[in-house]
Amino acid sequence: MNSSITRQGGGAPREAVRVRRATARDAKRLTRLVRTSRAYEGQYAAMVAGYLVGPDYIETHQVFAAVDPATERLLGFYSLVLSPPELDLMFVADDAQGLGIGRLLVDHLRGEAERAGLTGVRIVSHPPAEGFYRSVGARRTGTLEAKPPAVMWDRPELLLPIG
Secondary structure, eight states: OOEEEEEEETTEEEEEEEEEEOOGGGHHHHHHHHHTOGGGOGGGHHHHTTOOOOHHHHHHSEEEEEEETTTTEEEEEEEEEETTEEEEEEEEOGGGTTTTHHHHHHHHHHHHHHHTTOSEEEEEOOGGGHHHHHHTTOEEEEEEOOBTTTBOSOEEEEEEEOO
């Protein structure tokens, strides 16, 4: 399934941003998006410092990328695990935040989850992203406690209803 939104700038509509299945060729760009995310600066930096979204991960998981068709620039991506249902990763490029890319990705995720017969998707959120997930309909179900040295902070656990 391809989803899209029309981006506007300078008054004229631009070609629609589209969501497509990520390929192994996207691995370096996905990794760069994760490692350079301003959401993971400061105390959160260690979490993504050596993170790798490799070709094998992309080929074996449900990974989808939001791409600007005019430039082929990667604007964001997500990874959906089907069993048990969980949003594994979601990132939007820093300079693309506030343009509806995150909502586009969540809408696409809902479609993929519904086609897979899922009724809900678990989200273990980066603490600063909880507000975004709640704004798209996820509801908080609990808190995952920190597990040093891998994760040094508690994380909100949410459920995104499907259907």
